[in-house]
Amino acid sequence: MLLALHAPDGFLSAPVAFATAFISVVIVGAALRQSGRELKDKQVPLAGIAAAFIFAAQMFNFPVASGTTGHLLGGALAAILLGPATGALVVTIVVVVQALLFADGGLSALGYNVLNMAIVTSFGGYAVFLLARKLMPRNAGGIVGAAGLAAAASVVLSAMAFSVEWLFGATAPIDFDNVFTAMVGVHLLIGVGEGLISALAIGAVLASRPDLVYGVRDLKRSTFADRTPVPMRTFVAGGILAAVVMATVVSQFAVDSPDGLETVAEDTGFADQATDHALDSSIFADYATTGVANESVSLAIAGFSGGAISLAVGYGLFLTMGPRRRSESRETATV
Amino acid sequence: MAGAHRHLLLHTDSPLHRIAPEAKIVGTFLFAVGVALTPRRAVWAFAIDAVVVLSLLAIAGYRPRQALTRFAAVLPFVAFAVFIPFIAGGDKTDLFGLSLSTEGLWASWNVIAKSVLGTGASLILAGTTPISEVVRGLGRLRMPPIVVSIVAFMFRYLDLIVEEMGRMRVAMTARGHDPRWLWQAKPIASAAGAMFVRSYERGERVHSAMLARGFSGTMPQMEHEPASPTDWARSLTPPVVSISLALVALIIL
Amino acid sequence: MHSTANSLTVTDLSFAYPNGHEVLDGLSLSVHSGERVALLGPNGAGKTTFALHLNGVLELQRGSINVNDIPLNEENLGEIRRRVGMVFQNADDQLFMPSVREDVAFGPANLGLDKAQQAERVAEALAAVDASDFAERTPHHLSGGEKRRVAIATVLAMHPDLLVLDEPTSGLDPAGRRELTNLLKSLPLTQLIITHDLPLALELCPRSVIISGGRVVADGPTEELLSDTQLLAQHRLELPYGFSPVVAGPAT
Numbered sequence: 001m002l003l004a005l006h007a008p009d010g011f012l013s014a015p016v017a018f019a020t021a022f023i024s025v026v027i028v029g030a031a032l033r034q035s036g037r038e039l040k041d042k043q044v045p046l047a048g049i050a051a052a053f054i055f056a057a058q059m060f061n062f063p064v065a066s067g068t069t070g071h072l073l074g075g076a077l078a079a080i081l082l083g084p085a086t087g088a089l090v091v092t093i094v095v096v097v098q099a100l101l102f103a104d105g106g107l108s109a110l111g112y113n114v115l116n117m118a119i120v121t122s123f124g125g126y127a128v129f130l131l132a133r134k135l136m137p138r139n140a141g142g143i144v145g146a147a148g149l150a151a152a153a154s155v156v157l158s159a160m161a162f163s164v165e166w167l168f169g170a171t172a173p174i175d176f177d178n179v180f181t182a183m184v185g186v187h188l189l190i191g192v193g194e195g196l197i198s199a200l201a202i203g204a205v206l207a208s209r210p211d212l213v214y215g216v217r218d219l220k221r222s223t224f225a226d227r228t229p230v231p232m233r234t235f236v237a238g239g240i241l242a243a244v245v246m247a248t249v250v251s252q253f254a255v256d257s258p259d260g261l262e263t264v265a266e267d268t269g270f271a272d273q274a275t276d277h278a279l280d281s282s283i284f285a286d287y288a289t290t291g292v293a294n295e296s297v298s299l300a301i302a303g304f305s306g307g308a309i310s311l312a313v314g315y316g317l318f319l320t321m322g323p324r325r326r327s328e329s330r331e332t333a334t335v
Numbered sequence: 336m337a338g339a340h341r342h343l344l345l346h347t348d349s350p351l352h353r354i355a356p357e358a359k360i361v362g363t364f365l366f367a368v369g370v371a372l373t374p375r376r377a378v379w380a381f382a383i384d385a386v387v388v389l390s391l392l393a394i395a396g397y398r399p400r401q402a403l404t405r406f407a408a409v410l411p412f413v414a415f416a417v418f419i420p421f422i423a424g425g426d427k428t429d430l431f432g433l434s435l436s437t438e439g440l441w442a443s444w445n446v447i448a449k450s451v452l453g454t455g456a457s458l459i460l461a462g463t464t465p466i467s468e469v470v471r472g473l474g475r476l477r478m479p480p481i482v483v484s485i486v487a488f489m490f491r492y493l494d495l496i497v498e499e500m501g502r503m504r505v506a507m508t509a510r511g512h513d514p515r516w517l518w519q520a521k522p523i524a525s526a527a528g529a530m531f532v533r534s535y536e537r538g539e540r541v542h543s544a545m546l547a548r549g550f551s552g553t554m555p556q557m558e559h560e561p562a563s564p565t566d567w568a569r570s571l572t573p574p575v576v577s578i579s580l581a582l583v584a585l586i587i588l
Numbered sequence: 589m590h591s592t593a594n595s596l597t598v599t600d601l602s603f604a605y606p607n608g609h610e611v612l613d614g615l616s617l618s619v620h621s622g623e624r625v626a627l628l629g630p631n632g633a634g635k636t637t638f639a640l641h642l643n644g645v646l647e648l649q650r651g652s653i654n655v656n657d658i659p660l661n662e663e664n665l666g667e668i669r670r671r672v673g674m675v676f677q678n679a680d681d682q683l684f685m686p687s688v689r690e691d692v693a694f695g696p697a698n699l700g701l702d703k704a705q706q707a708e709r710v711a712e713a714l715a716a717v718d719a720s721d722f723a724e725r726t727p728h729h730l731s732g733g734e735k736r737r738v739a740i741a742t743v744l745a746m747h748p749d750l751l752v753l754d755e756p757t758s759g760l761d762p763a764g765r766r767e768l769t770n771l772l773k774s775l776p777l778t779q780l781i782i783t784h785d786l787p788l789a790l791e792l793c794p795r796s797v798i799i800s801g802g803r804v805v806a807d808g809p810t811e812e813l814l815s816d817t818q819l820l821a822q823h824r825l826e827l828p829y830g831f832s833p834v835v836a837g838p839a840t
């Protein structure tokens with residue numbers, strides 16, 4: 001996929017790179033403290049092996065449509081299996097190592113790559129998972145469905161997070177709305193794949209070792225005995241339906257905006273900038289490009305998506321790190 | 336499938352191989368930060384950074400072809416940058432008979448220049464530092480022990496898992512499975528789930544093996560020589576160059 | 589029999605996995621100091637499960653285990669783990685550190701030895717298995733035979749009294765198998781060798797024990813057990829085509 005979320009160097013402006021790096025360090029630090037409490041000595045090798053699994057899963061291409069393939073991000077999957085804090089930590093490690101040693105994604109882009117690919121997907125995905133579980137039946141089918149929704153939503157949340165960052169750190173005169181629509185649109189498609197793969201993967205783990213799934217610690221083993229297999233067709237139909245609904249909602253924002261946004265951008269934002277070379281070449285020049293150009297619309301959408309992301313991430317953070325800690329019952333059954 | 340992710344170590348010796356890993360990791364990061372700070376129009380600054388990267392690649396022992404193939408692996412990540420001039424707004428420039436956004440062209444250049452330089456930096460680190468050294472370097476940089484252990488275990492089992500996935504792929508293909516559409520992906524997904532269970536159970540066995548050798552919860556800290564001042568001086572030279580260039584460019588442009 | 593010379597005494601050991609699967613059913617066995625004993629039995633007999641008990645990786649459910657007259661319990665767990673060296677069925681499960689040197693040093697470090705002593709143990713253990721050359725290599729990139737030797741070094745470095753090897757020759761080529769056999773012969777330690785390789789048992793171990801269905805079904809001189817075709821057939825054991833234990837001769 002062209003728009004894999006491993007963003008290269010220089011994709012967003014330097015201030016946004018620094019700001020996101022700061023945010024990521026703070027959140028990963030908190031996740032680290034949390035998973036330090038959660039991981040018994042036994043689970044450190046397990047977390048390492050899960051990191052290897054996510055790393056490998058990101059190479060696992062799945063077909064999207066004839067000829068096109070996508071690959072798993074794995075954030076929501078990791079969060080459901082390991083818990084959001086450990087999940088975020090593990091995916092962060094994967095993303096950092098990929099940038100450092102394999103040049104997958106830029107080193108100076110790590111701030112936003114970690115934020116979008118590890119933090120938003122794990123905490124956001126886990127929040128959606130818990131919400132979706134409330135709506136689904138308390139059996140294996142319900143869990144698998146909730147996992148699928150969560151994983152699909154995590155990819156879309158990730159794309160939305162990127163778009164919001166673009167609003168503040170655009171490096172080219174492309175309207176926020178266009179970036180938003182394109183990013184979210186493409187990632188809806190990837191999200192359907194991510195959702196399906198994650199759901200089936202969780203299903204496979206539930207079938208043989210339900211004790212390994214953090215996200216169902218509160219359920220009894222017998223719950224999973226009730227396995228009504230969901231036909232693949234229903235799955236795909238459901239996924240596509242969800243995608244269409246989301247796409248309609250998203251495109252609504254683009255349609256609502258006055259046409260000729262680009263003209264507006266040209267007239268206001270870039271007309272000024274083109275004449276002002278000193279500003280143009282400074283690292284801060286990019287800061288205000290599109291955001292100011294079409295203030296009202298951008299802000300509305302930014303408010304919406306920023307709100308959605310922060311709500312999801314915040315909810316995930318709250319659930320795992322807040323005072324409402326659940327009792328530990330995760331010691332696995334064997335050995 | 337796994338090709339691009341194989342570790343890229345050059346099995347030769349060079350002055351760069353001998354520098355302590357923690358110094359190299361810090362140097363690589365700071366160099367990339369310096370490049371990222373450089374304003375896009377300071378083409379000369381990127382040119383000097385490029386000379387630094389090319390010299391270090393040569394010192395590390397990369398042959399030109401080898402370096403090129405490895406650079407090619409990042410193409411998919413910058414491919415999007417090529418489209419920016421077509422979709423961006425602003426003033427237009429005529430290039431090869433196409434009317435392209437001037438700002439978009441600069442943005443495109445910005446991404447490509449910075450990621451090529453960043454990739455170069457990461458190739459130099461990866462080419463001269465064995466994984467075990469990287470893990471040790473992280474430990475010496477006072478990364479939390481839990482992170483260092485996770486990284487160590489991840490590397491230890493990555494190749495095994497990738498190979499196992501590859502074998503599962505082959506086994507599926509051998510039985511005529513050639514998925515083209517999303518709804519044919521079920522075997523892959525179930526395989527991924529099975530892989531997870533297998534990896535996890537392996538983790539349990541590894542834990543048993545650790546217990547059997549007296550593991551009591553904390554990984555023993557392995558001693559090794561700390562980076563010498565010379566190592567630090569050498570590793571920090573490239574970032575000093577890239578950051579100074581960025582500052583000069585910011586002031587004079 | 590003088591119980592003082594017993595390196596290992598297992599009495600009436602029973603065990604069920606948490607999923608209810610009963611694997612060991614009243615297993616009793618004793619091994620003298622300095623003895624080399626082969627543990628034979630079909631797939632799923634419970635050999636690995638038994639071995640995992642010997643240094644307390646699996647918790648005792650019923651029965652007792654004594655190593656050099658020290659009972660296995662919560663209190664003595666550390667001491668028992670030092671005394672019993674386990675070489676796992678799959679070397680990849682055993683070698684988890686980034687380099688061979690660190691992997692071999694892992695046990696001694698856990699014993700609380702200082703760096704100099706650790707280095708000494710590492711050098712000595714690697715020399716014993718003829719693997720000094722791979723000290724700096726990554727375990728993953730070793731061949732199967734090399735991995736197996738390094739896995740043995742990781743436990744030798746702890747100076748165990750009893751070495752338990754789970755299928756040490758599986759996956760080795762004939763030359764690798766030969767090297768391993770010579771290595772085991774050269775180690776002056778009490779050894780319990782779990783194997784499907786009956787000629788190996790004959791060559792290395794004067795005594796064999798057959799486990800089937802979670803209990804000991806036969807215990808005697810290897811040559812005798814391997815000549816009893818009916819016994820072998822009963823427990824899904826087979827000699828390689830054309831192999832005769834009488835012609836090959838017993839262990840020395």
Ligand SMILES: Nc1ncnc2c1ncn2[C@@H]1O[C@H](COP(=O)(O)OP(=O)(O)OP(=O)(O)O)[C@@H](O)[C@H]1O
Pocket residue numbers: 334335605606607609611629630631632633634635636637638
């Ligand atoms: N973690 C586990 N949970 C449940 N059952 C298990 C577990 N591990 C092993 N078993 C079962 O216990 C039985 C004995 O297994 P074990 O591995 O001890 O056999 P083995 O004699 O070593 O066989 P092999 O020769 O194939 O290695 C088998 O039926 C196996 O399926």
Ligand SMILES: [Mg+2]
Pocket residue numbers: 635636637677754
């Ligand atoms: Mg076994």
